[in-house]
Amino acid sequence: MSQGYIVAVVGATGAVGQKIIEKLVERNFPYSTLKLLASKNSAGKQVEVNGTSYTIEEATPDSFEGVDVAFFSAGGAISKALAKEASNRGAIVIDNTSAFRMDKDTPLVVPEVNKQALHEQKGIIANPNCSTIQMVCALEPIRQHYGLNKVIVSTYQAVSGAGAAAIQELTVQSEAIQEKNPEPQILPVKSAEKHYPIAGNVIPQIDVFETDGFTFEEHKMMNETKKIMSMPELSIAATCVRVPVVTGHSESVYIEVDKENVTLNDIKEVLSSAKGITVQDKPEQQHYPMPYFAEDKDDVFVGRIRKDPSSDKGFHMWIVSDNLLKGAALNSIQIAEALIEEGILKEV
Amino acid sequence: MSQGYIVAVVGATGAVGQKIIEKLVERNFPYSTLKLLASKNSAGKQVEVNGTSYTIEEATPDSFEGVDVAFFSAGGAISKALAKEASNRGAIVIDNTSAFRMDKDTPLVVPEVNKQALHEQKGIIANPNCSTIQMVCALEPIRQHYGLNKVIVSTYQAVSGAGAAAIQELTVQSEAIQEKNPEPQILPVKSAEKHYPIAGNVIPQIDVFETDGFTFEEHKMMNETKKIMSMPELSIAATCVRVPVVTGHSESVYIEVDKENVTLNDIKEVLSSAKGITVQDKPEQQHYPMPYFAEDKDDVFVGRIRKDPSSDKGFHMWIVSDNLLKGAALNSIQIAEALIEEGILKEV
Missing domain, CATH: 3.40.50.720 (NAD(P)-binding Rossmann-like Domain)
Structure with a gap:
């Protein structure tokens, strides 16, 4: 040694x-x-x-x-x-x-x-930031092959992203879920004036608000993605939401590629051969990523890949990863x- | 009588x-x-x-x-x-x-x-459908004033939309959440081959899959919105996700309006004066809609209204309503x- x-x-x-x-x-x-x-x-x-x-x-x-x-x-x-x-x-x-x-x-x-x-x-x-990492892992191989114009993401983020005290808060509230008398003290932001229950709830605030109405977490996703991908002009917007899940962030992502005539299979193939990504996308077998099953796994899981019904260059996907590991x-x-x-x- | x-x-x-x-x-x-x-x-x-x-x-x-x-x-x-x-x-x-x-x-x-x-x-x-109703309540006043071109929605849907047995499943699993040994039998779809836990999880499947990779629930949102709003050509796409919440559906919605130079205040004003809608949008006071607080209320709650950072006609919002009431x-x-x-x- x-x-x-x-x-x-x-x-x-x-x-x-x-x-x-x-x-x-x-x-x-x-x-x-x-x-x-x-x-x-x-x-x-x-x-x-x-x-x-x-x-x-x-x-x-x-x-x-x-x-x-x-x-x-x-x-x-x-x-x-x-x-x-x-x-x-x-x-x-x-x-x-x-x-x-x-x-x-x-x-x-x-x-x-x-x-x-x-x-x-x-x-x-x-x-x-955890929510940024898993998304850019999926976006980059697509960008390399087909370009990228627009990203709209809505997150479903686990409480472990807010630390051990937040995990404890969810656990205690989950056990008392029927009584409806939790005393929230940590979420959405420990230092904030108001705290809301997370068990049986979803909270559309992660970190503090900035003057444009986006939160700091949303700004992190938008700014960090541009910086990591060297795309300062990328059109990107995020809505970040905390859900009552201990570990594993999920993201509903809409993208528009640059090139024309990109098929669903093109996107699936590019993601399947990308390093660090596991494509889980067999809807007929109910095979898609979920945080419950992503915990303690290293990869970024991508599934529910669909062509947008009206935009020729638009695609939807669902990205899940362990926020404490790859995140x-x-x-x-x-x-x-x-x-x-x-x-x-x-x-x- | x-x-x-x-x-x-x-x-x-x-x-x-x-x-x-x-x-x-x-x-x-x-x-x-x-x-x-x-x-x-x-x-x-x-x-x-x-x-x-x-x-x-x-x-x-x-x-x-x-x-x-x-x-x-x-x-x-x-x-x-x-x-x-x-x-x-x-x-x-x-x-x-x-x-x-x-x-x-x-x-x-x-x-x-x-x-x-x-x-x-x-x-x-x-x-x-429940998830459609609350969304069109918010979209219609905007459409009347500023037109509507595009809608991208990601939902955070409560289990009560899947009936009393699904509520019971979440309750039992929440109580046993630390043991991690739930035996799912209802969600995502009772008749489906596979069932997944919902406590401590989010499931990106509501209803069955169709051949284009979208679920029936997602098709319902897309088709019903077009029919209710008499907009057969509307560009709309949905990703529908079940979250461990008993009652109250939440939706992260991106829209593009028709008219130019529509301001954030224009959107807020139109929604504030619309029937059946309560705008909850004071980020500086952490005032925004959440399912925990929407339960048993009649209105559709709209907040987190933001201008898209790159699309002049793009806006984001967060819509919550009791899926058993207005839904x-x-x-x-x-x-x-x-x-x-x-x-x-x-x-x-």
């Missing part, structure tokens, strides 16, 4: 941090040392990883001395405070918060889509793996 | 039938006699309505002798077997199944949208009330 990278995980006790550690082990990521970092509150906790016991340390600037790769998933404030400290000390930061995603010096990367952007990194690479932890690890493949992280 | 109509309710023990009876009383519908009809299985049951006890009778052709108005909500097979029997005996049938909706001799009516179509009735009037029972009663107002049902 002496040959390998020194890897730090910031937010090691969180839902995404835990998945990052799981995936580092599962994918045999070549680490020699693992530094598990978190807030002061969690410091001192013992965590077992692949048979070895680790003590969680408080994340401070000096934690990153000698670190090769640092995964951040402890919230935007921690990333803003510490990501540059880490990169100044020579670590490449893979940041899973929104802190740097739209920063022009920070590549925003989904390896299947824009791995080449990694070469422009200046120490920090941003992992896109977060897995994509972060894949970024690190791509840094090695591309020779940006020097072999040790 | 001798002055009034003889009213029959077929399917009086079902979820919609019960709501029809409730609304007949609540709205003081002028009935003199109420005949509560159902299948042989339910015959003999006692039901109390507004202080009077009624015995459920088996629905047979002869049940409709002397009946003025018959509300049908006992499934398409019963409507196909008995609706014409009822109308042949002089009753006006208001049918809440899909049996006659696309029949060219049967008006398909949402009173706020196409009350005038009632004058073409030949004994049977169809009540549209079913209430609209049926409103059709009967309109028949009186229009002089089609003669005053007694």
